[in-house]
Amino acid sequence: MIVALSIFLITVGSIAFHFWSPWWWTEVASNWGNMDDTILLTFWITGAVFVAICFFVAYCVWKFSYKKERRAEYKPEDKKLESRLTWATAIGVAALLAPGLVVWNQYVTVPENAYKVEVFAYQWGWKYRLPGEDGKLGKTDIKYINDDNPFGLIIEDPNGKDDLLVDADELHVLKDRPVKFELRTIDVLHNFYVPQFRGKMDMVPGIITYYWLTPTRVGDFEVLCAEYCGTGHYAMRGRVIVDEEKDYKKWEAKQITFEKMLAKSKKNDNLQLVKKEK
């Protein structure tokens, strides 16, 4: 009795917790609200199965508890029942899978009008690079990384000259414009994660990974690293700010191009040379 009741109460309690606990996802800030929908669909289907099976177990424990004089039923198999259950499960699983694959297809297919942003991760922080007026990100190689060239751009590549280098952990993106994050790390694995955006992808040294999204509301969001990257993992935070076009332009205008940065550092070098000569 107690056992049956406990299983019953655990089930009811789980449902109550699900609907009334304060812990639920953050308000979505990108087009990936359909990921939330697939989660909800999964909740309904799996939740129904969970409740049905738990209630069945509770009922059995209550109804068929041991009596010395009673014998259990002797029924080793029931082919018909087994095949029905198998098919029902297969259909349920297909119902979960199909919408999942549809959304995944959208997730891995970047729209053509998406603009690119490079997210640059290192132990332990974030930087960003925008393609500049030509819309193209210049090529990079980690062997060129030094104080004057923190992103390791290849100087000979003309596409890199107008790249905007954001040497800070704060990125601005445009509301309602699809953006493709090109994810790059120079050391270990990281993962560019903004809970409100839902998207995620590991960053792997040696290759550029990506994902895309369209921000849907203006706001200031925290960036977290979602792939363990060493002792500083938990402190690897940044910010993404979703702007309307006007505010975005203001921010963009403040960023410095690679060319300018080089000129500046050269000037410094020249100054140093002059100082040395003196």
Add this chain to the structure above:
Amino acid sequence: MSDEQDHKLEAKSDYVADASSVSTPDIDAVPEAELPDQELYHSHSWWTTYVFSQDAKYIGIQYALTAIGTGLLGLVLSWLMRIQLAFPGLGWLEPSSYYQFVTMHGMIMVVYLLTALFLGGFGNLLIPLMCGARDMAFPYVNMLSYWAFVVAVLVLLASFFVPGGPTGAGWTLYPPQAITAGTPGYNGGIILMLISLILFVAGFTMGGLNYIITVLQLRARGMTLMRMPLTIWGIFTATVLAMFAFPALLVGCLMMTLDSLLGTSFFMPAMVSLGETLTHEGGSPILFQHLFWFFGHPEVYIVALPAFGIVSDLLSVHSRKTIFGYRMMVWAIVGIGALSFFVWAHHMYVSGMNPWFGFFFATTTLIIAVPTAIKVYNWILTLWRGNIQLSLPMLFSLGFIVTFLNGGLTGLFLGNVTVDVPLSDTYFVVAHFHMVMGIAPILVIFGAIYHWYPLITGRMMDETLGKIHFWITFLGSYAIYFPMHYQGFVGVPRRYFEIYDSPYIDTSTLLLNKFITIAVLIVGAAQLLFLYNLFASARLGKKSEKNPWKANSLEWQTPQMPPEHGNWGKELPKVYRWPYDFSVPGAKEDYIPQNQPPSEIIGAKVEKT
């Protein structure tokens, strides 16, 4: 050669003589033995009896106690981590020790506790007894297997004492981070971890060959494969999986050791490490992940399949009812085992591998849900119209069903590639795998220990203590992991030493952390009660009668209980049926042991098995 033929002829003529001595066709006939009876090694000294034992039962107990001892360390580590998470203000741990504890907790629990306990412990104890053999096929190799495991554990523990401490790379040991500065133990602890795993795999292979060959070659007369208890099917299939899966881990470990010690670049691309450019180039970090999860996913089933098998037997015995759909159960075990080699990259949906793989692995992963669901249905249908005894093994089995169901269903979230994106690397994942491959198999382990304890010691464990232990463990661990899923929905990432007051996280989420930690401390402490019961009952427990649960399988039918060296006295048992003939209409008792000949139960309407 001629000896063998003589032997066969002799056996045949015996059979003919037997058959002719009764007038009706001999209903008690079993196929003749194909192999001569096993020569056993008999120990002569204290050392070879109690330390370097070659008796599988004894090795099983050695394996189990070593695994449980190591697991206790894993438990204490989880306490330390949880205290840090709930009370970050205390300054209880440094980030580096937190990550070291996370790593060691994970590896210990998955490999050194669960794998060793299910296969080394229950495998050794049960395979020869349940199959009706005298011992494992190769007792000496079996002994070596255990001692290799001991050395592996010692090397693992030694890593706590090297400069830099144990590795803090996370139990998945992903390079480059595992072997570069910035991760605790990147040049000392990690090497010992890798060596320990290599030793474990070597030791396990020796044991595993034994389990497979014993099941295939040394079954008693009449014990066809489709008459084996599901426990054996589970352990057997899991061992086969391990034989295919562990080599991937082994080469992964070897390659990483070389990367770290000799500067090769299997997994190491050109990279910067804390401002310094390394000499590696051209390696692939994702290659390691493929190797790791090619081992890692079957590993889930290496733990789960023995649990599935054991719980099937516990449910059947303690509800006095035939396991429902035995053949389906066997095929589900084998099917899950085979499929488990085609789903590994569902751990890698957002790893940066080609995202198009997502379609394939999401599909295979969800397909595996079907045989798994069949198993759940058959367990609950076994309860239906049963005669359910709420003994300790049954309580733990019921706890398993609820826990496994919960954890299995959340697997449908994570396996479905899109749904995985927002949830991966959050506490949802932590909650999921603890439910499904932590708590669920451990509940089965407890049930199994309460069930087979009399077989080992001849005494029963204390029922009251056992019940307290059950309720705290079952309800407590549900209270730990069920709400944890919702932290994952909020987006709390896993492997965070401290979350700070992140703007998107409500303070109540941190409050939940405190609640979970308190539950962890209570559940952990309740295990002391179990340990007390485990050791005290060996002396103080109520004496058990022979076959106390009235089970059918062979391990309870030995001439002595606990069984002696060689298990079966003079003559090996003969098997006439499967182990699930409970409550057969027309039979006197509600159970018919596997070795009871048909002529003794005339009138019982058994289905032919």
